[in-house]
Amino acid sequence: MSDVITLAHGAGGKQTAELIDRVFKAHFSNPQFTGDDAAVLPIGGANLAFTTDGFIVSPPEFPGGNIGKLSICGTVNDLSCMGAKPLYLSCAFVIEEGFPLAKVEEYAAAMAKTAAEAGVRIVAGDTKVAGKGQVDHLFITTTGIGQIVDGVHTSGTLARPGDAVIVSGDVGRHGCTILLARNQFGIDADVTSDCAPLWGTVEAMLDTTKDIHVIRDATRGGVGTVLYEIAGQSHVGIHLDSQAIPVDPAVRGVCGMLGLEPLYLACEGRLVIFAPKAVADDIVATLRQGKYSKDAAIIGEVTADQPGRVIMRTEIGAETLLPPPGGELLPRIC
Amino acid sequence: MSDVITLAHGAGGKQTAELIDRVFKAHFSNPQFTGDDAAVLPIGGANLAFTTDGFIVSPPEFPGGNIGKLSICGTVNDLSCMGAKPLYLSCAFVIEEGFPLAKVEEYAAAMAKTAAEAGVRIVAGDTKVAGKGQVDHLFITTTGIGQIVDGVHTSGTLARPGDAVIVSGDVGRHGCTILLARNQFGIDADVTSDCAPLWGTVEAMLDTTKDIHVIRDATRGGVGTVLYEIAGQSHVGIHLDSQAIPVDPAVRGVCGMLGLEPLYLACEGRLVIFAPKAVADDIVATLRQGKYSKDAAIIGEVTADQPGRVIMRTEIGAETLLPPPGGELLPRIC
Numbered sequence: 001m002s003d004v005i006t007l008a009h010g011a012g013g014k015q016t017a018e019l020i021d022r023v024f025k026a027h028f029s030n031p032q033f034t035g036d037d038a039a040v041l042p043i044g045g046a047n048l049a050f051t052t053d054g055f056i057v058s059p060p061e062f063p064g065g066n067i068g069k070l071s072i073c074g075t076v077n078d079l080s081c082m083g084a085k086p087l088y089l090s091c092a093f094v095i096e097e098g099f100p101l102a103k104v105e106e107y108a109a110a111m112a113k114t115a116a117e118a119g120v121r122i123v124a125g126d127t128k129v130a131g132k133g134q135v136d137h138l139f140i141t142t143t144g145i146g147q148i149v150d151g152v153h154t155s156g157t158l159a160r161p162g163d164a165v166i167v168s169g170d171v172g173r174h175g176c177t178i179l180l181a182r183n184q185f186g187i188d189a190d191v192t193s194d195c196a197p198l199w200g201t202v203e204a205m206l207d208t209t210k211d212i213h214v215i216r217d218a219t220r221g222g223v224g225t226v227l228y229e230i231a232g233q234s235h236v237g238i239h240l241d242s243q244a245i246p247v248d249p250a251v252r253g254v255c256g257m258l259g260l261e262p263l264y265l266a267c268e269g270r271l272v273i274f275a276p277k278a279v280a281d282d283i284v285a286t287l288r289q290g291k292y293s294k295d296a297a298i299i300g301e302v303t304a305d306q307p308g309r310v311i312m313r314t315e316i317g318a319e320t321l322l323p324p325p326g327g328e329l330l331p332r333i334c
Numbered sequence: 335m336s337d338v339i340t341l342a343h344g345a346g347g348k349q350t351a352e353l354i355d356r357v358f359k360a361h362f363s364n365p366q367f368t369g370d371d372a373a374v375l376p377i378g379g380a381n382l383a384f385t386t387d388g389f390i391v392s393p394p395e396f397p398g399g400n401i402g403k404l405s406i407c408g409t410v411n412d413l414s415c416m417g418a419k420p421l422y423l424s425c426a427f428v429i430e431e432g433f434p435l436a437k438v439e440e441y442a443a444a445m446a447k448t449a450a451e452a453g454v455r456i457v458a459g460d461t462k463v464a465g466k467g468q469v470d471h472l473f474i475t476t477t478g479i480g481q482i483v484d485g486v487h488t489s490g491t492l493a494r495p496g497d498a499v500i501v502s503g504d505v506g507r508h509g510c511t512i513l514l515a516r517n518q519f520g521i522d523a524d525v526t527s528d529c530a531p532l533w534g535t536v537e538a539m540l541d542t543t544k545d546i547h548v549i550r551d552a553t554r555g556g557v558g559t560v561l562y563e564i565a566g567q568s569h570v571g572i573h574l575d576s577q578a579i580p581v582d583p584a585v586r587g588v589c590g591m592l593g594l595e596p597l598y599l600a601c602e603g604r605l606v607i608f609a610p611k612a613v614a615d616d617i618v619a620t621l622r623q624g625k626y627s628k629d630a631a632i633i634g635e636v637t638a639d640q641p642g643r644v645i646m647r648t649e650i651g652a653e654t655l656l657p658p659p660g661g662e663l664l665p666r667i668c
Contacts, residue, residue: 002435003434003435003436004431004432004433004434004435005429005430005431005432005433005434005435005438005463006431006432006463007431007463007465008463009429009461009463010429010461010462010463010464011463016461019435019438019461020459020461022439023435023438023439023442024442024459024461026442027439027442027443027445027446028442028445028446028449028456028457028459030455030456030457032422032455032457033455033456033457033458034457034458038458039422039424039457039458041421041422041457041479043377043378043380043382043421043479043481044377044378044379044380044382044481045378045379045380046377046378046379046380048377048378050422050424050457050458050479051424051458052424052425052426052458052459052460052475052477053426053460054426054427054428054460054462054475055462056428056462056464056468056469058468087375087377088366088373088375088384090373090384090385090386090477091386092386092387092388092475092477093388094388094390094428094473095339095343095344096339097338097339097340097341098338098339098340099338099339100337100338100339101336101337101338101339101353101357102337104339104353104357105356105357105361108357108358108360108361108362109361111361111362112361112362115362121364121366121367122362122364122367123362123364123366123367123368123373123375123384124367124368124372124373124384124385124386125354125358125362125386126386126387126388126475127343127344127350127353127354127358128344128388128389128390129339129340129341129342129343129344129345130344130390130470131341131470133467134390134392134469134470135390135468135469135470135473136464136465136468136469139428139469139473141386141388141426141460141475141477143386143424143426143475143477145375145377145382145384145479147377147378
């Protein structure tokens, strides 16, 4: 492990996991310390989910959203993945001296609108200003409390052989959007971020069935990283049908030009769901009625063989290992 | 109001209040949105306190602590001020590329030690890495959940004429420490930050009496800013006896040289308490037995006259207005 912090430590892949294990888990160890999207806290007779996320996206505005909307979606979605109805959020801003006040207001308005859609209240906040050059525009950290729906128990450790693997829509759009917004490659394509608050999506699934083993939102590192995490945490193999994975044609085009794998591009409005095959078609049917999950699809299945690995069946029927995540995944989206 | 963010917007004084009112309160308005140190949330039969704070101190290490210890103390103390036993914390890191891993580990160790002392568990976290020059060393945002002790109700709106004003120890030490640590003035003095987790201090007070109207920790803007806030929120006057305010001689010396008012220097381990005079002596006696509050003192009283103002009685018996907070308070400590 490097003796200084590298961009890879923040990319959500192998080095991030090493940093968490070596530094944070080592010091903060306790029964509630979480390897999932949120900690589960038994308080006052309720089971609460509790999660925090820092947002440092550059540029702070992109087709389909801005850092304000993103900061609410990220935390709402982490709570939703625990089967928790989002109740309350806090937000802490670090803003660069000289940043336009009108932009702060624009992001705050986006936060309020997104929070209202998710049915969550922003109840506490903090504002710090850093000197010019001490922060890149602004950072927002949101932290959320949600109440876990009775009878729901989801975790990255609960995938089982025989589960179907479902995605709630086309993959990689947010990462592709940010990459294009940075104008580093001179590519012009019509791609919009999938950034969306997903409590309504999860609630509709849970109304259909509570027999769901894992729900994860595929943010940093994309669907590929999430699948490897779950394969590891649950000690199972995951077999994907590459033809079944929904990818927007423009995203596929950009990825083709740049040699990127859409499964490793970030999403900000997509869920990966593991559930028994018997209920998978019902879940997909429900998802396809939702405004943020019209392109939901079963993309693979869980096996007892090949534990810890993600195998892709290609269009010509060959099986290959999905390259495991590691190092800095392109593009860094946060 | 300026149309760009200025350092004053983050200094904890008048401009910070304007920013919160104009931008955040305007958009995030709801019954739980808080003007106190933490929001009060009724969840599952319990009354929870919920608070967030971002820490961007420069330098990240100083006599008496580092940014890790500070980030736990700040949130533990905000919960404590609501009469809430701190239960759970989350922490979100933004770290600069190239920052030494050993330093991250040192701060994490300080966080774990301080959390253990306060009896709080760190249960959720997030790590982002920003490119070199996009963040000043590292920022830590901590968010906490605490359970409000039955029968306790504290708020900045609850100060009443006849209340005594108590401070739990000498004022201005953290701000003075940071100012000296920056080496901008060529002054060498033996000052250590008062940075400390204060749940034990508050718990001892509440065991003595629950008849306490306001508890605030005097961080950004110091005791002076807190007093003006409370005078405004409670529509009361506050009369201080300048002779009774405990100030460390070294801090007084530095302030004398630089023309600073110790009441406007930040503390990170000091409480301002408003309680009826009848219980004030008992509270001070309890505080003086605590490890972080040996120099507790009654420094003034609340009056119905002069609402919104803080009046100082000087050593020669004259009464003067404590200059209201405004603009960037020196030194910026966060």
